[in-house]
Amino acid sequence: MVKLETYSISQLAQEFSISTRTIRYYEELGIIKPQRNEGGQRVYLKKDRARLRLIFRGKKFGFSLAEIKEMIELFDVDPTGKKQLERTMEYGRKKIEEIDGRIRELTNLRNEIEHLYEDFQKRING
Numbered sequence: 001m002v003k004l005e006t007y008s009i010s011q012l013a014q015e016f017s018i019s020t021r022t023i024r025y026y027e028e029l030g031i032i033k034p035q036r037n038e039g040g041q042r043v044y045l046k047k048d049r050a051r052l053r054l055i056f057r058g059k060k061f062g063f064s065l066a067e068i069k070e071m072i073e074l075f076d077v078d079p080t081g082k083k084q085l086e087r088t089m090e091y092g093r094k095k096i097e098e099i100d101g102r103i104r105e106l107t108n109l110r111n112e113i114e115h116l117y118e119d120f121q122k123r124i125n126g
Contacts, residue, residue, distance in 0.1 A: 007044040
């Protein structure tokens with residue numbers, strides 16, 4: 001019988017520098033689904049650890065937890081990963097559009113501030 005590599009909630013919390021409450025929250029959302037040992041303690045598998053890594057990658061790129069959950073769960077539906085990649089690309093395209101919009105807004109704001117700065121500089125210099 002093969003013994004699976006497992007992790008405790010505190011081991012994962014330490015590895016990812018997060019609180020155990022955060023891990024329990026992801027469990028409440030159904031993104032990770034730990035098993036329980038005979039004593040009722042949570043036991044996390046490599047799959048749960050990988051999901052945590054995907055959660056943090058998704059958050060880094062600005063995806064919502066609902067989007068991250070959907071993308072992760074698509075792999076369970078389609079183990080080839082094709083549906084997961086397609087959805088990730090769809091959300092990624094939307095995220096790129098949002099970022100481009102914010103860049104335009106910030107560029108416009110920067111230009112406005114530069115014009116005001118130049119105007120103020122002219123007023124000071126007479």
